[in-house]
Amino acid sequence: MTKEKIEIGEQSKPRFEFRSFGQNFDDAHKRMSRFSVPVPEKVWERYSEEIYILSRTNDINNTKIRNGKMDIKTYVQTVDGLEQWNPLMKGGFPIQASVLKKEVFPAFQVNIPPFQKEEYSFDEFMEMIRNHPDLQAVYVKKQRFGYMVNDTICEYGIVLINGARVVTINSESTEVEDIKKTIKDIGAEGMENINYLQAIKRVIGMIDKPLAN
Numbered sequence: 001m002t003k004e005k006i007e008i009g010e011q012s013k014p015r016f017e018f019r020s021f022g023q024n025f026d027d028a029h030k031r032m033s034r035f036s037v038p039v040p041e042k043v044w045e046r047y048s049e050e051i052y053i054l055s056r057t058n059d060i061n062n063t064k065i066r067n068g069k070m071d072i073k074t075y076v077q078t079v080d081g082l083e084q085w086n087p088l089m090k091g092g093f094p095i096q097a098s099v100l101k102k103e104v105f106p107a108f109q110v111n112i113p114p115f116q117k118e119e120y121s122f123d124e125f126m127e128m129i130r131n132h133p134d135l136q137a138v139y140v141k142k143q144r145f146g147y148m149v150n151d152t153i154c155e156y157g158i159v160l161i162n163g164a165r166v167v168t169i170n171s172e173s174t175e176v177e178d179i180k181k182t183i184k185d186i187g188a189e190g191m192e193n194i195n196y197l198q199a200i201k202r203v204i205g206m207i208d209k210p211l212a213n
Contacts, residue, residue, distance in 0.1 A: 014084050014085060015085065015172045016173060016174065017195070018179050019170035019172075019195055020192055021211045022166065025213075028186045032149060032154055036149050037148050039147060043144075044145065045143070045145055046144045046146070048141070048144075049141050050066040050140045050142065051065040051137050053065070053135060054137075054197070054200060056134045057109045058109040059075075060075040061108070062074075062195070062197050063104070069092045070093075071087075072089045072107050074107070083193070095119060097115040108135060138161060139162055143157060143158040144156075144157040150182045152171040152175075152179050154169075157170075161199070161203045
């Protein structure tokens with residue numbers, strides 16, 4: 001059976017992912033850059049500003065807003081310590097109340113608020129988030145450097161979470177063994193696997209646990 005070839009910056013089947021967050025991954029980043037094959041210029045360095053919607057009652061659906069569009073990914077399974085995530089929905093604003101009721105708020109796994117309108121603007125949606133006792137908007141700025149190691153999509157990122165600076169490193173692919181080889185090659189064996197939801201919750205104090213370093 002042939003492996004699916006994935007392209008950096010493009011969508012593919014649900015991917016497995018290793019990711020960690022901390023204060024210093026300089027050695028792993030250096031090895032990642034050395035092992036990487038050439039990648040498209042568009043992913044050499046990327047900047048984005050995003051809003052993550054964190055729920056006190058949910059750790060399996062990752063909801064963020066980037067470029068005015070809502071993006072929800074859902075956790076599928078863990079294999080050999082690597083998490084698999086699958087796109088659940090994408091949508092822009094204004095957004096229909098029916099979508100909020102049937103897809104968005106169920107993904108947060110919280111009590112669904114009453115809806116007084118048929119559609120909601122971005123500002124109206126954010127007001128609903130601010131007024132909900134179990135939800136919190138977190139503002140995230142990312143500077144990401146892209147690589148490709150062992151046919152896995154990799155990055156090193158500098159991330160500001162409500163202004164708090166952390167760094168992240170990751171490898172993702174549809175192939176578990178390729179990620180495991182990359183983890184070994186960059187010297188990240190034994191490093192805690194921490195996804196974005198967990199990292200942000202730790203930084204803002206929703207989870208009482210430190211990052212990897």
